[in-house]
Structure formats: C-alpha cells, structure tokens
Amino acid sequence: xxxxxxxxxxxxxxxxxxxxxxxxxxxxxxxxxxxxxxxxxxxxxxxxxxxxxxxxxxxxxxxxxxxxxxxxxxxxxxxxxxxxxxxxxxxxxxxxxxx
Amino acid sequence: xxxxxxxxxxxxxxxxxxxxxxxxxxxxxxxxxxxxxxxxxxxxxxxxxxxxxxxxxxxxxxxxxxxxxxxxxxxxxxxxxxxxxxxxxxxxxxxxxxxxxxxxxxxxxxxxxxxxxxxxxxxxxxxxxxxxxxxxxxxxxxxxxxxxxxxxxxxxxxxxxxxxxxxxxxxxxxxxxxxxxxxxxxxxxxxxxxxxxxxxxxxxxxxxxxxxxxxxxxxxxxxxxxxxxxxxxxxxxxxxxxxxxxxxxxxxxxxxxxxxxxxxxxxxxxxxxxxxxxxxxxxxxxxxxxxxxxxxxxxxxxxxxxxxxxxxxxxxxxxxxxxxxxxxxxxxxxxxxxxxxxxxxxxxxxxxxxxxxxxxxxxxxxxxxxxxxxxxxxxxxxxxxxxxxxxxxxxxxxxxxxxxxxxxxxxxxxxxxxxxxxxxxxxxxxxxxxxxxxxxxxxxxxxxxxxxxxxxxxxxxxxxxxxxxxxxxxxx
Numbered sequence: 267x268x269x270x271x272x273x274x275x276x277x278x279x280x281x282x283x284x285x286x287x288x289x290x291x292x293x294x295x296x297x298x299x300x301x302x303x304x305x306x307x308x309x310x311x312x313x314x315x316x317x318x319x320x321x322x323x324x325x326x327x328x329x330x331x332x333x334x335x336x337x338x339x340x341x342x343x344x345x346x347x348x349x350x351x352x353x354x355x356x357x358x359x360x361x362x363x364x365x
Numbered sequence: 366x367x368x369x370x371x372x373x374x375x376x377x378x379x380x381x382x383x384x385x386x387x388x389x390x391x392x393x394x395x396x397x398x399x400x401x402x403x404x405x406x407x408x409x410x411x412x413x414x415x416x417x418x419x420x421x422x423x424x425x426x427x428x429x430x431x432x433x434x435x436x437x438x439x440x441x442x443x444x445x446x447x448x449x450x451x452x453x454x455x456x457x458x459x460x461x462x463x464x465x466x467x468x469x470x471x472x473x474x475x476x477x478x479x480x481x482x483x484x485x486x487x488x489x490x491x492x493x494x495x496x497x498x499x500x501x502x503x504x505x506x507x508x509x510x511x512x513x514x515x516x517x518x519x520x521x522x523x524x525x526x527x528x529x530x531x532x533x534x535x536x537x538x539x540x541x542x543x544x545x546x547x548x549x550x551x552x553x554x555x556x557x558x559x560x561x562x563x564x565x566x567x568x569x570x571x572x573x574x575x576x577x578x579x580x581x582x583x584x585x586x587x588x589x590x591x592x593x594x595x596x597x598x599x600x601x602x603x604x605x606x607x608x609x610x611x612x613x614x615x616x617x618x619x620x621x622x623x624x625x626x627x628x629x630x631x632x633x634x635x636x637x638x639x640x641x642x643x644x645x646x647x648x649x650x651x652x653x654x655x656x657x658x659x660x661x662x663x664x665x666x667x668x669x670x671x672x673x674x675x676x677x678x679x680x681x682x683x684x685x686x687x688x689x690x691x692x693x694x695x696x697x698x699x700x701x702x703x704x705x706x707x708x709x710x711x712x713x714x715x716x717x718x719x720x721x722x723x724x725x726x727x728x729x730x731x732x733x734x735x736x737x738x739x740x741x742x743x744x745x746x747x748x749x750x751x752x753x754x755x756x757x758x759x760x761x762x763x764x765x766x767x768x769x770x771x772x773x774x775x776x777x778x779x780x781x782x783x784x785x786x787x788x789x790x791x792x793x794x795x796x797x798x799x800x801x802x803x804x805x806x807x808x809x810x811x812x813x814x815x816x817x818x819x820x821x822x823x824x825x826x827x828x829x830x831x832x833x834x835x836x837x838x839x840x841x
Contacts (some may be wrong), residue, residue, distance in 0.1 A: 270669050282410040283410060284410060284411075284537065301431070304748070313614065319689070321637040321639065322643055323638075323646045324641070324642065325438065325642065325643045325644065326642045326644045326645065326652040327645055327647065328418075328644065328645070328646050328647045330416035330642070330644050331415075331416050331421060331644060332384075332389065332415040332416060332417055332418060332419070333418050333419075333647060334382050334383045334384050334417055334418060334419035334420070335383065335384060336383050336384040336391040336392070337384075337388055337390070337403065338388040339390050339391060339401050339402055339403055340399060340402055340403060340404065340407070341399070342399055342400055345399045345400070345402050345507070346399060348407070348409075353504055354398070354503075354504075355397060355398040355399055355400075355506075355555070356398045356399065356504035356505055356506050357399070357449075357495065357504065357505040358502050358503075358504055358505075359449045359502065359503050359504075359505060359509075360502060361498065361499070361500075361501060361502050361503050362448070362449060362498070362503045
C-alpha cells in the first residue's frame with residue numbers, strides 16, 4: 267500500500283510539474299496515510315449523511331481582502347516559459363473552434 | 366395566434382480596478398500580449414487566489430444602487446471546465462452565494478413612462494483569456510485572464526428588443542457613473558447574453574428558453590431579440606416545437622444562428638472554491654463602500670433638470686461621464702448654470718470635435734470656463750464671450766483679464782439713456798416688426814432685440830437691450 271501511495275504521489279507531482287525529493291515523497295506519503303486513517307474513522311460515524319457538508323471550519327474578516335495595488339507582472343519570457351509553442355508573444359494551441 | 370415574449374439578460378461588466386480579481390497582476394489594457402500576468406494567472410501549481418477589495422467595493426455599490434440584498438458573507442465557487450481560455454481548468458465565480466440578490470432597475474419606455482424590471486442576482490467572478498482563432502491554430506493572450514467581472518442577471522420581465530436595449534443602457538449608465546467600469550460594449554468591457562422565450566399571449570407559462578450569446582452593441586441586442594422572436598413565432602405557427610438552444614447573432618444576415626443545442630450543454634460541476642475561506646464583510650466596510658459611491662446617472666440628470674437645464678442639454682452633458690465631471694467642476698466654481706450650459710454644449714463640444722480630443726485633454730481648466738460663463742452674466746455680449754473663449758483656448762495659460770485686454774473687450778456700460786436711444790432707433794427703422802408684434806407674432810421681439818444687439822456692437826449688454834425693448838414695445 268505504501269509503495270502504491272508513493273507511486274501515486276510521484277505521478278501527481280510529475281503532472282503538477284513539482285520536483286519531489288525521496289524524503290519529501292516519504293513525508294507526503296506518511297501524511298496521506300494519516301488522512302486516509304482519519305477518513306476511515308470518520309466513515310464509521312453513523313448518520314453522517316444527515317448533515318450538510320461543511321467546506322470551511324471558520325470565516326475570515328474584511329481584512330482578509332487584498333487592497334487593490336498591482337505588483338510587477340512576470341516578464342514575457344517567464345510568462346511563456348511553460349508554453350510548448352509561442353507566436354508573437356502568444357501561446358499557440360491547436361485550433362479550438364470550427365468556424 | 367398572438368405571442369408574447371419573456372426576455373431575460375445576463376450582463377458581464379469588466380471592473381475598472383488597478384489589479385485583477387484574484388491576483389495582483391495589473392488590470393489595464395496592454396498591446397503586448399501576456400505581459401500583465403502573474404504566476405497565479407498562469408495557474409502555476411501552489412499559487413493561491415487573493416480577493417481584490419476594490420472589486421468587492423464596486424460590487425457592493427452596484428448591488429446597493431440596484432436595490433439588492435447584499436450578502437455580507439463573501440463566498441466563491443469553482444465552475445469547472447477544460448478549455449484553453451482558463452489555464453486553471455476552472456473559473457472562480459459565485460454560483461451558490463451571489464453578492465447581491467433581488468432588486469430592480471427602472472427603464473424609460475418609448476412613451477416616457479417608467480417600467481420596473483426585476484433582477485435576480487449580481488455576482489463577482491473573473492474573466493477568461495483572449496483567444497485569437499486563426500485558420501490553422503488558436504493563439505492565447507492571458508492579459509485578460511482574471512480581470513474582475515460583475516455579472517448582473519435580470520428576471521425574464523422584458524418584452525421586446527427595444528426594452529432590452531434600454532435595460533442594457535440603464536445598466537451601462539449605472540456602472541459608468543459609479544466609476545466601476547468603462548462600460549464600453551465595443552471594447553468588451555460590457556458584454557451581454559440574452560434569453561428569449563415566447564408563449565401564446567393568453568398563457569401564464571413561459572416558453573422554451575433560447576440563449577443568444579455575446580451581443581456587443583445596443584443595436585445588435587435589439588435586432589437579435591426581435592429576429593429571434595420572429596423565428597420562434599414562425600416555428601410555433603407551423604406547429605413545430607421550440608428547442609432549447611444556444612445561438613449567436615449574425616450581423617451580416619441579421620438573423621440568429623445555432624451554436625449548440627442544450628443537449629450538448631456542458632456540466633460545469635460547480636464546487637465551493639477551496640482556496641478562498643469565506644470572508645465576513647463588516648457592516649462598516651459595506652457602509653463605507655456605499656457611502657463612497659459617486660453621484661449616479663439618474664440622480665445627476667435629475668439635479669441638472671432642477672437647475673433649469675433642458676433634458677436635451679442634460680443628455681448631451683451626460684453622454685460621457687468625464688464631460689459631466691468637468692461640467693460639475695465648472696458649476697462648482699460658481700458659474701451661472703444657463704451661460705455655462707450654452708458655453709459647454711456649444712463652444713466646448715465644437716472645439717473638442719475640431720481638435721479631435723476628449724474632455725480630459727481639454728486645455729481649459731473648469732475654473733476658466735466658469736469665469737467666461739460669468740462674463741456673459743455680467744452683460745457681455747455672447748459673441749465677446751466666445752471670442753474670449755477661443756483666445757483662452759489658444760493661450761490656455763493666460764488669465765481672463767489678459768484675454769479681455771488682448772481682445773479690447775470692455776465691460777458693457779450701464780448707460781440707460783444710450784440703451785433707450787438705440788432701442789428707439791431700432792424700432793423706428795423696423796415699423797413692420799412693431800406691427801407684427803402687436804398682431805401677436807412673438808418672434809418679432811426676438812428679431813428687434815437681435816437687430817439692436819447687432820447695432821450696439823458690444824457697447825451694451827444683451828439683457829439690458831432686451832429689457833428696454835420690451836418696455837418700449839409695450840408703449841406702442
């Protein structure tokens with residue numbers, strides 16, 4: 267199970283373009299195992315379906331809003347660094363409309 | 366068979382903020398593609414959204430102006446879809462808990478009466494990127510990705526293309542005067558989708574809804590809706606069912622074209638946005654946002670009318686929010702309303718047209734225009750004021766006194782005897798006009814006053830001449 271979990275984590279990291287060390291993979295795998303255990307425990311509680319799902323344990327205050335101050339954007343080179351192909355500063359993708 | 370139409374609108378308004386909705390990337394137009402983006406806009410893993418306070422303030426102001434109930438708990442959701450215009454694979458919106466609910470807006474009908482249109486909701490969301498479709502491929506510019514949007518959804522209470530266009534115009538006035546948006550349909554900062562359904566006139570039920578997407582002018586909104594009503598009426602008359610569809614308006618043929626049927630509609634799998642914890646807006650935050658809302662279009666128009674400005678003149682001033690702001694500054698400098706209105710709507714507008722400039726580039730300060738308007742009030746002939754106006758336009762750093770000196774404009778004399786003599790002379794030279802006036806032709810008075818003003822050559826004020834003329838004519 268641990269090996270399968272670690273394989274899944276490596277696959278997710280690769281798809282999300284994360285570099286993941288062996289040590290980081292082990293830590294994440296351990297944390298994922300704990301989460302799985304907790305979910306299994308929670309599933310044993312009777313009548314859970316009678317409750318509305320709660321997505322957030324708390325609320326923030328107005329101060330959590332970001333004031334409207336712009337930051338320096340990425341350079342064009344940085345912005346396009348993950349693009350497979352570019353044309354005149356734009357990202358080129360296969361045609362997505364038929365007209 | 367007679368049919369009635371039920372039309373509802375969804376209007377997207379791009380908000381005028383300095384930064385984007387969920388990232389601090391700059392939010393202003395750039396000719397250079399992909400230069401106004403941050404790692405969040407490009408959906409780099411691990412980047413998190415932050416909510417723009419100013420966009421929320423704009424949303425609150427608009428919801429308040431539209432008489433909506435404002436939800437103080439700000440919550441966002443994900444609309445999931447896979448398309449290159451959204452690198453994240455979802456759009457952050459407010460599907461389940463919109464910022465504003467209910468409300469209404471009044472529109473003016475053809476006959477001048479008012480009609481109240483109910484509203485469903487107002488919510489905040491982010492724009493998608495701009496796509497350029499070429500023959501072989503599609504090019505992506507993410508500068509627009511993440512631009513703050515407000516979506517306003519009406520109830521299906523509009524009944525014609527004309528009414529729908531008036532509704533959009535009313536919303537445009539609102540967002541422009543709230544300084545929330547440029548509201549330029551031609552630039553895409555105000556975009557409109559419409560839902561049209563028709564049913565037999567005596568029926569209480571609504572017909573099948575057909576959506577027309579991406580209408581980009583008031584004229585196209587009106588035409589597209591009226592054409593769609595005709596298309597659906599024709600189908601029903603032939604005994605054919607109306608299919609739930611998404612259509613687009615084809616300007617060239619003046620008709621709507623099928624884009625997709627509802628059966629092909631995407632399932633957006635809405636889920637609460639996990640990366641933004643609900644934000645409880647304080648009463649003080651909401652109250653301050655509302656309090657700081659500038660004077661809105663309707664209120665400004667009412668104020669102008671109360672000041673004695675004609676509806677026609679008021680509409681000219683209000684055509685552009687920057688013009689109205691300039692005009693208000695002229696009035697705030699103490700300018701007499703009537704003279705200021707004439708100067709602004711005739712001389713300023715003509716000069717702007719000639720210079721090919723907008724009011725924000727106009728070289729004369731509002732204070733200077735107020736001084737010129739006051740000159741007219743002091744009895745200077747209109748022509749002299751216009752001369753001074755043009756002098757100052759060419760020498761914007763000059764003072765009014767310098768303009769008067771350069772043009773040898775002297776204040777009109779208070780020589781009552783002189784005015785009287787001039788008026789009597791004018792009357793002697795125009796006995797026919799006296800007869801016309803006595804026969805009830807009021808225009809004869811205007812003719813005689815004009816003749817006298819002409820003969821005065823700026824020596825006497827027009828109001829003094831008009832007053833003396835009225836008195837002398839009364840004696841005839």
